Every structure is written in structure tokens, then in C-alpha cells.
Amino acid sequence: MNQPKSVKDIARGDEPLAHIEVSRQPPLPPPYDNPDDLPPITPLTDAARDKYVVLDDTIALNIPKPTSREEEERLVNKFLDGFHRLFNEADNWTFLQPLMMSVEHCAKCQTCNEACHIYEESGHNPLYRPTYRSEIFRRIYFKYIKNASRWVHGDIDLNWKTVARLIELAYRCNVCRRCAQTCPIGVDNALLAREIRKVASQEMGIAPVELHERGSMLQLEVGSSTGMNSLVVKDNVEFIDEDMSEKLGFEVKTPWDKKGADILLIHNAGEIMAWPENVGCFTALFNAAGLNWTMSSELVAYDSINYGVWYDDVQFARTALLHARAAKDLGVKKIVLGECGHAHKALTVIADKVLTGEMNVPRESCMPLLWEIVKSGAIKFDRSRNDFPVTLHDPCNYVRLMGIVMPQRHILHEIMPPGRFREMTPHGVNNYCCGGGSGFAIMSGHNFGDWRHHMSGRRKFRQVLEAFSNEPMGPEDYKYICAPCSNCKGQLRDLIAYYDAFEKHGICYGGLVELMVNAMVDAQPGFMDWEWH
Amino acid sequence: MELIPYVVAYIAIGVFLIACVARFFMWSSMPMHMRWELYPVAHEPGRAHYGGSYLEQVDWWKKPRETSLMGEIKAMVPEILFLVALKEHNKKMWNVSFPFHFGLYLVIGCTMLMMGSAVLGALWPSLISGGLGQVLRLAIMACGYGGLGLSLLGAVGLLARRMSAPELKDFTVAADIFNLVFFLVAFGLTLVNLVVFDRDFSRSFAFISGLVTFNMVALPGSPLEVWMTVASAVLLGLLVAYIPLTHMSHFIGKYFAYHAIRWNDVPNLKGGVQEGPIGVMLNQPIGWRAPHIEGDGTKTWADVATRDFSKGKTK
Numbered sequence: 001m002n003q004p005k006s007v008k009d010i011a012r013g014d015e016p017l018a019h020i021e022v023s024r025q026p027p028l029p030p031p032y033d034n035p036d037d038l039p040p041i042t043p044l045t046d047a048a049r050d051k052y053v054v055l056d057d058t059i060a061l062n063i064p065k066p067t068s069r070e071e072e073e074r075l076v077n078k079f080l081d082g083f084h085r086l087f088n089e090a091d092n093w094t095f096l097q098p099l100m101m102s103v104e105h106c107a108k109c110q111t112c113n114e115a116c117h118i119y120e121e122s123g124h125n126p127l128y129r130p131t132y133r134s135e136i137f138r139r140i141y142f143k144y145i146k147n148a149s150r151w152v153h154g155d156i157d158l159n160w161k162t163v164a165r166l167i168e169l170a171y172r173c174n175v176c177r178r179c180a181q182t183c184p185i186g187v188d189n190a191l192l193a194r195e196i197r198k199v200a201s202q203e204m205g206i207a208p209v210e211l212h213e214r215g216s217m218l219q220l221e222v223g224s225s226t227g228m229n230s231l232v233v234k235d236n237v238e239f240i241d242e243d244m245s246e247k248l249g250f251e252v253k254t255p256w257d258k259k260g261a262d263i264l265l266i267h268n269a270g271e272i273m274a275w276p277e278n279v280g281c282f283t284a285l286f287n288a289a290g291l292n293w294t295m296s297s298e299l300v301a302y303d304s305i306n307y308g309v310w311y312d313d314v315q316f317a318r319t320a321l322l323h324a325r326a327a328k329d330l331g332v333k334k335i336v337l338g339e340c341g342h343a344h345k346a347l348t349v350i351a352d353k354v355l356t357g358e359m360n361v362p363r364e365s366c367m368p369l370l371w372e373i374v375k376s377g378a379i380k381f382d383r384s385r386n387d388f389p390v391t392l393h394d395p396c397n398y399v400r401l402m403g404i405v406m407p408q409r410h411i412l413h414e415i416m417p418p419g420r421f422r423e424m425t426p427h428g429v430n431n432y433c434c435g436g437g438s439g440f441a442i443m444s445g446h447n448f449g450d451w452r453h454h455m456s457g458r459r460k461f462r463q464v465l466e467a468f469s470n471e472p473m474g475p476e477d478y479k480y481i482c483a484p485c486s487n488c489k490g491q492l493r494d495l496i497a498y499y500d501a502f503e504k505h506g507i508c509y510g511g512l513v514e515l516m517v518n519a520m521v522d523a524q525p526g527f528m529d530w531e532w533h
Numbered sequence: 534m535e536l537i538p539y540v541v542a543y544i545a546i547g548v549f550l551i552a553c554v555a556r557f558f559m560w561s562s563m564p565m566h567m568r569w570e571l572y573p574v575a576h577e578p579g580r581a582h583y584g585g586s587y588l589e590q591v592d593w594w595k596k597p598r599e600t601s602l603m604g605e606i607k608a609m610v611p612e613i614l615f616l617v618a619l620k621e622h623n624k625k626m627w628n629v630s631f632p633f634h635f636g637l638y639l640v641i642g643c644t645m646l647m648m649g650s651a652v653l654g655a656l657w658p659s660l661i662s663g664g665l666g667q668v669l670r671l672a673i674m675a676c677g678y679g680g681l682g683l684s685l686l687g688a689v690g691l692l693a694r695r696m697s698a699p700e701l702k703d704f705t706v707a708a709d710i711f712n713l714v715f716f717l718v719a720f721g722l723t724l725v726n727l728v729v730f731d732r733d734f735s736r737s738f739a740f741i742s743g744l745v746t747f748n749m750v751a752l753p754g755s756p757l758e759v760w761m762t763v764a765s766a767v768l769l770g771l772l773v774a775y776i777p778l779t780h781m782s783h784f785i786g787k788y789f790a791y792h793a794i795r796w797n798d799v800p801n802l803k804g805g806v807q808e809g810p811i812g813v814m815l816n817q818p819i820g821w822r823a824p825h826i827e828g829d830g831t832k833t834w835a836d837v838a839t840r841d842f843s844k845g846k847t848k
Contacts, residue, residue: 006703069821081822089564091828097563105786108704109630111623128701135704151707182622184612185783186790191569202821217825218841298844308621313567314826317838324753335684348588349568352801353816354838356808360801368591383832403572403586403798418690429572429584 003125005136010165014230018127020055022454023093025123029465031473032499039498041454042447046094048236051269056127058451060208060443061133061172061200063164075204079458080144082203086195087145094313094353099195102187104140106134112179112189117432117459118172128455130179130189133169136162137192164446167206169326170196172261174437174456182432195436196414197311202434207311211439216315220322224269224303232301236272237279237295248517249524254283257330258294261529263331265293265366266323268340268486269303277529281513282338282366287371288522294330301326304343305486309350310439317330320351334362336369339511341395341485342437349402367370367484371407372514374414380521381415385528388478390515391422393460393492394431404430408484408512415519422467432459434483436491452491461495464507473505477532481531484512508528535751538766545770552777553785560789565810570798574607576600587683587797594802605796607649614638629694631685633716639680640720644741646673647734651742673734681724712781719768726761730754779806 004017025036029445033039041057048054053063066072084089086099089284101127109333112130119128128134135154141163142153156162173193180188200206208215219225224233226477232442237254265286271278286293300322308316324347327335337344348363355361373379392412398404405428424431434441436458445454453461468479482487492509501507507531518528573584577602580586586592613619616634620627650669654661661669692713695705717809731737735753740762741751776782801807815835819828826837 085820088663088820091813091820093564094567094739095569097560097566097789100563101560101786105780105783105790107783108701108709109619109623109626110700111619111626113624113700131704145802153708154704154706177571182618184616184619185787186568186572186795188794204825205823205825219843222843245720268775280754314821314837317834321838323609349570351536353565353567353807354812355801356811357803360808362592362802362803364591364593365588368589372591378537398586400572401570401586402588402591403574403577403580405583405585407589
């Protein structure tokens with residue numbers, strides 16, 4: 001089957017419901033317009049197909065196929081138990097109203113579909129419509145929670161295939177909420193994807209291993225999903241400081257656990273491992289601006305990630321509380337989030353309804369603060385050092401979902417020569433997700449990485465190519481995607497590597513602070529290292 | 534016989550109001566939820582046009598929080614009247630949905646004008662017999678004919694799209710068809726009655742006058758003329774009572790979707806009014822049973838959220 005004919009197909013048959021042929025996807029712009037030149041999606045192994053539930057060309061969750069009638073029934077019953085909890089005030093006060101609103105009021109007009117980059121780039125495969133999984137969700141709700149007539153709300157057969165495939169399908173959505181933006185009524189189908197993930201995680205114990213065991217659990221156990229404990233993280237940052245001092249020609253030293261500092265800066269610890277220059281740049285800029293700031297080596301407080309925001313409200317609350325506790329213990333005036341989109345949304349906005357009293361330490365994005373530094377004149381910038389084409393990726397989590405749109409643009413206009421900035425189309429709050437949102441960027445089991453590059457990330461890659469369409473595309477013609485978000489950078493790193501876009505066409509990526517430091521007059525020229533790709 | 538349309542109308546209005554109020558209270562009494570706003574947020578003064586927020590400021594919690602009611606009105610009025618989101622994102626659907634909805638507004642306008650005229654006529658008969666009365670009659674007829682015509686056109690278009698467009702067919706259930714057919718029958722019969730038997734709306738106006746003045750007089754005209762008006766009134770009454778009992782009550786939900794969720798950016802400031810209710814939420818029992826939660830209905834959210842997983846693992 002290449003595509004499902006009906007939502008009822010979710011319960012039928014043993015074969016995958018969809019298959020993507022690269023040659024039938026909308027062609028990418030030049031120089032990637034020949035589909036034969038693109039890498040194919042690696043087929044799943046027979047062992048994987050035999051062992052796990054397969055929805056389409058890939059697997060996100062490793063849900064084992066039930067081997068007996070009892071196992072099938074157990075899967076369905078556990079799902080239904082969790083599904084009931086979603087509509088219980090005590091168990092799901094966190095999202096009950098948004099959930100009910102989106103379940104009860106969809107007019108099924110299909111307006112949201114065209115806003116979804118995954119559905120569009122799939123060549124309009126119905127399986128990837130935002131409404132496909134939501135319609136199944138609604139039919140289950142009306143049949144099993146409301147006991148409503150199938151004539152009024154449609155019917156669905158709830159068997160183990162429905163359950164397993166629906167949970168898997170919840171991980172074909174980036175939860176970027178672009179679909180919700182277009183809904184004439186205000187229905188949020190992305191939220192329903194997240195609610196399905198919650199049933200799976202919070203009741204059934206099913207979640208991608210990268211998000212749960214090796215993600216939020218590891219963070220709660222040792223302090224960071226990277227596995228770094230506080231000693232290791234301090235050691236690594238010390239090394240970064242030394243390296244940055246050498247590169248920039250002045251001392252770069254990160255303050256740790258400074259009681260009474262004004263600011264607690266929390267990075268995504270993935271930066272420390274994968275993009276150490278980003279961490280070093282923050283230190284260089286904050287010190288040069290004379291800010292009274294610190295990092296914390298307390299459990300969890302040196303890693304801003306909060307994967308719970310993608311799949312589990314309890315994990316989310318646990319992590320947010322630990323972040324806030326570290327800030328309270330240090331007595332800082334505020335927490336500033338580094339370049340990590342989901343951490344922004346998690347701690348600044350969503351955690352708003354978890355933190356009270358002394359734990360309610362003010363939180364803000366680094367973007368306005370960085371713009372304040374530029375405006376203050378405390379650091380001199382030489383625009384000519386950034387004389388190359390730059391486009392800006394808007395991380396969904398703090399642009400569409402927090403309304404932080406302009407500070408990063410103001411900064412770019414101050415640190416670049418005129419005429420070098422290229423806006424993507426569309427941009428700002430109407431941007432497209434990088435394709436790594438909601439955890440995808442760190443999920444690569446089986447061939448999920450292939451699926452991510454061909455499906456969820458393809459629209460962003462298209463946008464990048466379009467933004468640079470008037471630039472020379474040789475390998476030495478460097479072009480920079482400014483992506484001030486760790487998750488987005490991870491996705492762009494993988495996309496660029498997958499399509500060989502650096503080696504062939506000089507397309508590179510990085511954060512915003514790297515561009516700022518590259519233009520610092522007090523720093524030695526040549527900080528920008530194009531091998532960052 | 535003459536009482537039937539009045540009784541149906543009173544019951545219908547009663548059911549409509551009770552159902553709408555009940556829905557409103559249902560949505561407004563739901564528990565506090567996590568913030569889940571989506572930009573642009575229309576009440577952001579000076580920033581709404583590009584989707585910006587107060588979070589673009591350093592130390593935003595120290596700044597006076599400003600919201601623009603005018604910004605919300607500027608976003609809401611075109612959305613309600615012209616369905617601008619649908620027009621922008623789904624033109625094919627807008628082509629049929631807009632006439633349907635705008636026609637409904639005109640029909641509601643027509644009814645309100647008749648009710649207003651009837652009240653004025655009862656209180657100040659001289660006021661309604663002159664030029665103002667003539668203007669009102671013309672407005673009533675324009676809204677009535679225009680509204681019914683547009684809505685019927687839209688309903689036919691919606692029905693055709695629901696039954697033929699591949700992206701809609703699989704999602705269309707019997708109730709969707711019934712709802713549109715209900716509109717077609719009720720509005721169709723009403724339009725036929727007006728065009729054939731009540732061109733100047735005089736009989737319809739007599740009915741509305743009787744309704745608002747609680748003077749349930751027999752309607753004037755031949756048995757067929759009266760029967761047609763009664764049939765229209767009964768069908769419209771049933772429709773009015775039916776709408777808020779279905780998902781067509783999305784006009785209520787939409788208010789909350791925007792004001793309680795999408796545009797709800799009110800921050801929880803330290804020591805502010807939200808902290809008490811948050812404490813109540815966190816002290817509710819939790820029942821989620823996954824191994825990392827082990828909710829048993831006695832542990833609270835606060836209990837499970839503060840569980841320490843780090844013991845012995847951080848060294």
C-alpha cells in the first residue's frame with residue numbers, strides 16, 4: 001500500500017500503510033532537482049519488520065508485535081485506560097481544555113493539511129495529514145469516552161493495530177503547530193499528536209528510547225541527557241574556555257555556581273558536546289558586556305533540555321522544577337536560556353503553571369539580552385568580518401510559540417554588512433519547522449534518520465536552497481544558516497551531511513552568538529571556522 | 534394550530550440559550566491548563582502585526598503589561614464576518630463556507646430587525662409607521678432574501694464538496710450530511726414561502742411581533758399561506774434548538790480557543806493571583822501508571838514531580 005484510502009485502514013491489514021517514493025515527492029530546487037541523484041530511503045531490515053509494528057517506511061518506537069490474543073488485548077486495554085485519563089481533570093489538568101477544544105470542534109475542513117510540511121513533502125500522502133491521526137483520535141473519543149453514535153462522529157475499529165499504529169503515527173508530527181495557526185476555529189491537531197504520545201508514555205510506558213531512557217530519565221538521574229555529571233561538565237567547559245581564549249586572544253572564563261549572580265545561564269548541554277564554540281561565545285559575550293552571571297553545576301541545572309515537553313507532562317514538570325530549584329538556591333535574579341528552542345518554551349512559558357513561590361524565578365530568552373548587549377555598545381562589532389550570505393532559521397519553539405521574532409533580526413542587521421541577509425520564505429511566526437522538532441533531531445533508530453531527511457526536513461532544506469538561490473553554489477562559496485537552537489542545529493547538521501551540501505555547495509550552519517563573536521573587534525579575526533558543518 | 538409556531542419558537546429559543554450558556558460554563562469552568570499560546574497574539578500592542586510578544590523584552594516581568602483590546606477587535610471582526618483564516622488557507626472551502634456563514638449572519642440580522650421593529654411598533658407605533666419603518670422593512674427584506682439565498686448557495690456548495698472532494702469524503706459522516714440537508718430544507722422552505730406567499734414579509738413580521746409581544750394571535754392569510762409560514766417557523770425553530778447541541782456550536786468554542794488558549798499569554802508572576810490555583814492543581818491525585826510515574830490515585834502531582842531519581846547516580 002502506498003497510501004491509506006481511509007482512516008479506517010489504521011485497523012486493517014498487516015502491511016505498512018504508506019510508502020514514500022523519492023521520485024514522486026515534489027522536486028527540490030537546483031542543484032538537487034534530479035531525484036535520481038538523491039540518496040534513497042534505506043529499507044527496514046526484515047528482522048525489524050518481523051519484530052516491530054511498522055506504520056510506513058520507518059520505525060520510531062520499537063513497539064513489539066503482540067504474539068498472543070492476551071497481549072493484543074493488554075495493549076488495547078492499557079491504551080484505553082490512558083485514553084480515559086486524558087479526559088480526567090485530575091490526571092490531565094495540564095492540557096484538558098486545549099485537548100477538549102481540539103477534539104470537540106474540528107469541522108473537518110482539512111484547511112490545516114496544506115500547512116504541514118510533512119504532508120506537503122510526502123507528495124500529499126493522506127497518512128501524514130494532520131487530520132488523519134486526529135480523526136482517529138476523535139473517533140476513539142466519541143466512541144469510547146462519549147458513547148456517541150457512529151452516524152454522528154464516525155466509526156473506528158479499536159484493535160491492537162489501531163493502537164500501535166496511532167502511537168507510531170504520533171511520531172510523524174513535529175508538533176510545530178503550524179497547522180494550528182491556520183485553523184479557522186482554533187483547533188490544534190499537533191496537540192493531539194502530543195496527547196497520544198502522553199498516553200503512550202504516561203500510561204503504557206512506551207516512548208522513543210532517545211527521548212525517555214537516554215533522554216529525560218538520564219537527565220534526571222545524572223544531570224544531563226548527554227550523560228555528563230557535574231564534574232565532567234565543568235571539566236569540558238574549562239577546556240572550551242581554554243580553546244576559546246586561544247582563538248579569540250583574550251581570556252574566556254565561565255563562572256560556576258556564583259551565589260547572588262544576576263543571571264543563571266542554562267545551555268542545552270548538547271552544545272557543550274557538539275558545538276562547544278557556542279558555549280564559549282556566550283561566555284565571551286557575557287563577560288565582555290560586563291554581566292554578572294553564572295552557570296550551575298547542580299543536577300540538571302547545566303542542561304536546559306526538557307524532553308518532557310515533547311511527550312510526557314510528568315517528566316516535563318520534574319525537569320522544570322530542578323531548573324528552578326538551582327536558580328532559587330543560587331539566589332539569582334533570573335534564568336536566561338541559551339540557544340535552545342524547546343528549552344525556551346518549556347521553562348519560560350509552559351513551566352509557568354508549575355512554578356510558584358520561591359521557585360517562581362523569572363525566566364527569559366537569551367535573544368533580547370543579546371540584542372541589549374549589541375544596543376548598549378559595550379562590545380564593538382566589525383560587520384565586514386561577516387561578509388558572506390546568511391539566512392535565519394526561526395526555531396518554532398520561541399518564534400511561533402513565544403513570539404520572539406525581532407531581537408535576533410536586529411542583531412543580524414547590526415553585525416553584518418548590508419545586503420548579505422536573506423530571509424527565508426515564509427519566515428517569522430509562519431516559518432517551517434527544521435524537521436527535527438519534537439525530538440526527531442535526536443531520533444535515528446533503524447532508518448528514522450532517512451525518513452527525517454526525506455520527509456520532515458525536506459521543506460527546510462528546500463527553504464535554505466531557495467534563500468540562497470541567487471548565490472554562487474560552489475564548495476568555496478560559503479553560505480551560513482543561522483539557526484539559534486540546538487535541536488534545529490542538530491537537524492541542519494544532519495540534513496547538510498545527508499545532502500552533502502557543505503562539500504558540494506558550501507552551505508554551513510551555526511548559531512547566532514558565533515556570528516556575533518566573529519564580528520567582535522576585540523577578538524582575533526578569523527574566528528569563524530567553516531569546518532563546523 | 535395557531536399556537537404551534539409560537540410554542541416551538543419559545544422552546545427553541547429556550548433550548549438554544551440554555552445549551553449555549555451550558556457550553557459557555559463548561560468551557561469557562563475547566564481547570565487551569567499549561568500555557569499553550571500561538572503567535573501572532575492579536576492583543577500585543579505594536580507587535581501583533583509581525584507576531585511578536587512581550588517576551589522580546591529584557592526583564593519583561595518588570596515592564597507594565599499592555600494589551601490592546603482594539604488589536605483583538607481588529608483581528609476578531611474580520612475573522613467572524615469574513616472567515617479570513619479560511620480565505621487565506623483554504624480558498625476552495627471559503628468559496629462555499631463564506632456565503633453559508635455570511636448568509637446566516639444576514640438571516641440573524643433579519644430576525645433581529647424584525648424583533649426590534651416589533652418592539653418599537655408595540656411601544657411607539659407612530660415611529661414605525663413613518664420613514665424609519667420603511668427603511669426597516671427594506672433592510673429586513675434585503676437581509677432576509679440575501680441571507681437565505683447566500684446560505685442556501687453555501688449549503689449546496691458545502692454539500693457538494695463534502696460528497697465529492699477526495700480530501701473531505703473519508704471524513705464526512707452521516708451527521709455532516711444531515712446537518713447541511715437540514716439547513717437546505719429549513720432555509721429552502723422559508724425562502725419559497727417568502728417568495729411565493731409572503732413577499733413583503735408581512736406574515737412573518739406578524740409572527741415575530743406576536744412572539745416578542747407574547748400576543749400569540751392567529752396568522753393572517755389563506756390556510757396554505759398560514760401553513761407554509763407555520764412550517765417554516767417550526768423548521769427554523771428546530772434548527773435553532775439543534776445547532777448548539779452539535780459541533781456547529783463551534784462559535785462558542787472558538788471564543789475559548791482564542792481567548793483561553795491561543796491568545797492566553799497571561800504570565801504567572803511571583804506572588805500573583807495564579808499561584809494559589811496552581812498549588813491546587815499540583816496537589817491533585819495522579820493516576821498515570823507507567824513505571825516512571827506509578828500513580829496510584831493517592832500520590833499527588835507534587836509528589837511525583839519531586840521524586841529524586843539521582844540518588845547514587847551522580848558521582
